[in-house]
Amino acid sequence: MPLPSAVALRPMRPEDMDAVRRLWDARFGGVASTQTNWLEAALDAAHSVAAFVAARRSDDEVLGFSLLDVGSRAYTRRYLGLDVLDLEVPLADRNGVFHLSCVRPAWEGRGLGTAFYERRLAELNRRDVPRAVGVAWHRPDRVDSRVLFDNHDFARLATVDRFYSRTGHRPHCPACDDRCTCTASLYARSLC
Secondary structure: OOOOOOEEEEEOOHHHHHHHHHHHHHHOOOOHHHHHHHHHHHHOOOOOOEEEEEEEOOOOOEEEEEEEEEEEHHHHHHHHOHHHHOOOOOOOOEEEEEEEEEEOHHHOOOOHHHHHHHHHHHHHHHOOOOEEEEEEEOOOOOOOOHHHHHHOOOEEEEEEOOHHHHHOOOOOOOOOOOOOOOOEEEEEEEOO
């Protein structure tokens, strides 16, 4: 599905940070310091994190955002919680990590998620990164990113009950009363 003509996909700018934080809180939850660390890293050209926003062309309102990082094998293992979960996943020396994407509910199903996936894959190609990985949070109340991983030729490597509570990555969740007990799936794709 093509991105609607009323929407521009662009790198995140400093003035987007408040809107991105609000959207992150509402759609994914988490800890404010984690958000700040990721967003500040994305604005630092010397860092490997990239952040993209989908904004309405008429008023530049942020409709969604997406984060990507490039990490070593060890970083990627920690990020995915592989040691805690005692899982073996094939990784490269450098891996693109699809950190997270959030889209305003009214804009779901309108091509923003697809555009974010394509933009992140293009960025990894530009950086000559051989492998991409990500975590798909299973949302009982709506379609979730498993569809996007599947549509972009990622292989599902594992499905893990209580993923976030077991790996300690997410102490607050908008779908749970507090500590996240949601299921998630791990995905990977070779890019070379």
